[in-house]
Amino acid sequence: NQPPFPTDYCTVSATMLVETTTFLRRLIQDVRLAGGEFVIRDFKDQEELHTLPEPVIFNCTGLGSRSLFGDQGITPAKGQLVLLPPDPAVDYLTVGGGTGSLYMFSRNDYMILGGTFGLDDWSTEPDPKETERILKESQQFFAGVE
Numbered sequence: 001n002q003p004p005f006p007t008d009y010c011t012v013s014a015t016m017l018v019e020t021t022t023f024l025r026r027l028i029q030d031v032r033l034a035g036g037e038f039v040i041r042d043f044k045d046q047e048e049l050h051t052l053p054e055p056v057i058f059n060c061t062g063l064g065s066r067s068l069f070g071d072q073g074i075t076p077a078k079g080q081l082v083l084l085p086p087d088p089a090v091d092y093l094t095v096g097g098g099t100g101s102l103y104m105f106s107r108n109d110y111m112i113l114g115g116t117f118g119l120d121d122w123s124t125e126p127d128p129k130e131t132e133r134i135l136k137e138s139q140q141f142f143a144g145v146e
Helices: 020-033 062-069 128-142
Strands: 081-084 093-095 103-106 111-114
Touching: 081 128, 111 128
Parallel strands: none
Antiparallel strands: 081 111, 093 103, 103 111
């Protein structure tokens, strides 16, 4: 069977894709229904953690672990996404193509295009050149799709 993509090689496999927005909304609802609560706080140092009365704490500090716990092994990896309106006719995802790690995830809320990986990039601002590249390479990739 010939794949519809303009490429010499194509792997097809079944996978699960968790729609983050739907999953997180349901997770928050389930935690609250079970009597749990979400508390967001800023901590200056580890000692402040020890003053908490809660018996269980989830560490969701991400890059904050560097300053809070001195974990220098935590480094950022910047990825940039382009969000487009969803297309109900597209029920698959793609990984590969372009000059970077180009990908497309079709979800109910967005069509997500990506393809950047900036190790040790602390910037939180989108790079317009990367946005343009992701769009251009995605258009080229899908131009031959029937």
